[in-house]
Amino acid sequence: MESGAIRIEELLGGFDLQSTVESGQSYLWRRADGRMYESEPAYGGSAWYHTVVDGEALRVRQVGGPREGTLEWESTGDGAALLTDLLRLDDDLAGIRRRSPEDDLVRRAYDAFEGMRLVRDPPFGTLVSFICSAQMRVARIHGMVTALAREYGDPVGFAGPGDDGAGTYYGFPAPERLAGATEAELRDLGLGYRAPYVVETARMVADGEDPAAAADLAYEDAREHLTRFVGVGDKVADCVLLFSLGFLEAVPLDTWIRTAIEDHYPGCERGTYRETSRAIREQFGGDVAGYVQTYVFNYLRTR
DNA sequence: TGCCAGGCGGATT
DNA sequence: AATCCGCATGGC
Numbered sequence: 001m002e003s004g005a006i007r008i009e010e011l012l013g014g015f016d017l018q019s020t021v022e023s024g025q026s027y028l029w030r031r032a033d034g035r036m037y038e039s040e041p042a043y044g045g046s047a048w049y050h051t052v053v054d055g056e057a058l059r060v061r062q063v064g065g066p067r068e069g070t071l072e073w074e075s076t077g078d079g080a081a082l083l084t085d086l087l088r089l090d091d092d093l094a095g096i097r098r099r100s101p102e103d104d105l106v107r108r109a110y111d112a113f114e115g116m117r118l119v120r121d122p123p124f125g126t127l128v129s130f131i132c133s134a135q136m137r138v139a140r141i142h143g144m145v146t147a148l149a150r151e152y153g154d155p156v157g158f159a160g161p162g163d164d165g166a167g168t169y170y171g172f173p174a175p176e177r178l179a180g181a182t183e184a185e186l187r188d189l190g191l192g193y194r195a196p197y198v199v200e201t202a203r204m205v206a207d208g209e210d211p212a213a214a215a216d217l218a219y220e221d222a223r224e225h226l227t228r229f230v231g232v233g234d235k236v237a238d239c240v241l242l243f244s245l246g247f248l249e250a251v252p253l254d255t256w257i258r259t260a261i262e263d264h265y266p267g268c269e270r271g272t273y274r275e276t277s278r279a280i281r282e283q284f285g286g287d288v289a290g291y292v293q294t295y296v297f298n299y300l301r302t303r
Numbered sequence: 304t305g306c307c308a309g310g311c312g313g314a315t316t
Numbered sequence: 317a318a319t320c321c322g323c324a325t326g327g328c
Contacts, residue, residue: 024309025309130309133308134310134311135307135311135323135325136308136310136324136325136326137309137326137327138308139327140325140327141309190325191325192325193323193324194310194311195324197312231310233312234310236309236310236311253309254308255307256309271318272317297309
């Protein structure tokens, strides 16, 4: 096992671990104490969080604040490289904020979650997570994804300081494993009407349709391309583009953002997803619009 | 109790 | 192309 530390002072614009992994962007991290989404934003409490990527286990906690704290990590692999990739530690967050609009809502959202970064999660786990997200609260989405990992994922033994004491983490299942599940099994895990969508999309990916292939396309073509997967419309496609494939201009139009448009940017409502998306993307700063969206989403959601 | 949650697929018009 | 409808399920 390797371990190390990253000084947050060295990251442009700081970092806050809790708001990054508990803001409904990623459902692939878990808290050792099991208290995801329970504690207040900016509390943190130096909780350990863990994930598994490509068979490598990684856990991390933040000691101190979003400007002068330290990220302590332990991993079966190169923890520093994994963290930098997964949590976008190389983004210039201060620069991104400078390129964001200055209205009251955006300012309040940035101030409420100082140091929150976007994530760069693996494509298949992100795709399935957001298929599960339809008409569902974030804590329950996290519960569904956790159940899928527990039932179909590969365990990685990793003893240490985690409060769960189990020392076994589960990676998100490979497409072939979920493709082999039955709709009834997934319904028993609480997926409801999303169960057949997950099975069918897993089959498509197992048969060679790679969601990551969208990364080579222009933004709107990439969004259209991802809707080929079952259970994936424009909104879920935007989530995959933003939280996995690095399209920072993507603005998922979910219920919270649609409310924000009604209340704060009524001129951006254009009647169709495509045109409303273009308008709010412009309003939110173009190539940093996805960052603005995620701050506003989390701010409104947790009020 | 009814309403809502990071919507989508399918049928109808 | 736009609109309507059905769909699971737990929390408030």
